[in-house]
Amino acid sequence: EQILKVHMRRVPLAADIDASVIARGTPGFSGADLANLVNEAALFAARGNKRVVSMVExxxxxxxxxxxxxxxxxxxxxxxxxxTAYHEAGHAIIGRLVPEHDPVHKVTIIPRGRALGVTFFLPEGDAISASRQKLESQ
Structure with a gap:
């Protein structure tokens, strides 16, 4: 989160920005990956003729x-x-029902890369280690 905040200083941010939510949603990102994330978000804002970068971007x-x-x-x-919607809804439901599973963050059926849809789970914190049940729930 701290590295992300360093990169975020270079762009004007909207009031809705929550760096901790962004950081939790980018596990394993390097400093360069986080810099790229901020740059891409700024580009999306510029394309939308916005003066500040929001959580949407x-x-x-x-x-x-x-x-x-x-x-x-x-x-x-x-x-x-x-x-595809039924398939992704199934992932979301199972993720909700399985104990110790990360909470659902976003479900989409917009095709990207090789996927027709995807269900995102948002880790609740940095995981240095995990219990057996947590690993099996993933």
């Missing part, structure tokens, strides 16, 4: 870095969208 930047750019050229039928 940070979410878009994180999605792009972690999963790849949106595949807007990929056309999904309504049946494919529905099937």
């Amino acid at each position: 940070f979410e878009k930047a994180k999605d792009k870095i972690m999963m790849g750019a949106e595949r807007r050229s990929m056309v999904m039928t309504e049946a494919q969208k529905e099937s």
